[in-house]
Amino acid sequence: METAEIKPMVNQILLHISNTPIELVDYCQKNDILVEAYSPIAHGEILNQPEIKAMADKYGVTVPQLCIRYTIQLGTISLPKTANPEHMKSNTEVDFEISAEDMEALKNFKKIESYGASSGFPVYGGRI
Numbered sequence: 001m002e003t004a005e006i007k008p009m010v011n012q013i014l015l016h017i018s019n020t021p022i023e024l025v026d027y028c029q030k031n032d033i034l035v036e037a038y039s040p041i042a043h044g045e046i047l048n049q050p051e052i053k054a055m056a057d058k059y060g061v062t063v064p065q066l067c068i069r070y071t072i073q074l075g076t077i078s079l080p081k082t083a084n085p086e087h088m089k090s091n092t093e094v095d096f097e098i099s100a101e102d103m104e105a106l107k108n109f110k111k112i113e114s115y116g117a118s119s120g121f122p123v124y125g126g127r128i
Contacts, residue, residue, distance in 0.1 A: 001031060007031075007032075007033075008033050009033060009034060010033065010034045010035075010036055011024075011028050011033050011034070011035055011036070012035075012036040012038055012079070013025075013035060013036070013037065013038070014037075014038060014039055015035070015037035015038070015039075015040065015071060015074070015076060016037065016039055016040045016041065016042040016046060016067060016070075016071070017042065017046055017049075017052060017066075017067055017070055017106045017109050018042060018046065018049075018109045018110060018111050018112045019042070019111065019112070020074070020106075020107050022107065025074060025075070025076065029075055034076075034077060035074075035075070035076040035077065036076065036077045036079050037071040037074070037076040037077065037078050037079060038079045038081075039079075039081070040064075040067045040068050040070070040071045040078045040079065040080050041063070041064050041067045041068075041080055042067070042112055045112050045114070046063060046067055046112070047063050047064075049063075049109075049112075051109070052066065052067075052106075052109070055102060055105075055106070058102075059096055059098070060096075061093075061094075061096060062090060064080065064087070064090065064091060065090065065091070065093060065094050065096075066098070067080075068080055068091055068094050069094040069096060069097075069098055070098060070103070070106050072094060073097070073098055073103060
């Protein structure tokens with residue numbers, strides 16, 4: 001912000017359950033910069049977390065729906081990726097609210113250490 005000639009309007013960041021850079025999100029929001037949360041489903045690896053599945057079951061939703069709702073409740077724009085029309089439709093069905101207590105648990109969920117086959121991608125592999 002100190003050196004920008006034009007204030008950024010959007011910041012697209014890797015943001016999902018187990019990777020929530022709260023300080024960056026807060027900074028952007030305080031400076032009226034929209035945050036786009038890409039890979040809200042952790043490149044699919046969040047599907048392998050039984051604790052997240054249990055929480056999704058508690059709300060009667062799928063894990064991707066819980067993940068998308070999480071990013072929305074953080075005040076971000078969620079950018080899930082799918083080529084499957086059924087998943088596209090399901091991804092829009094997020095008309096529920098995660099409790100404050102569960103939001104805190106999700107913000108502090110253990111960090112995913114490996115993104116499996118996607119670990120070679122620079123962002124997931126920690127090379128950026």
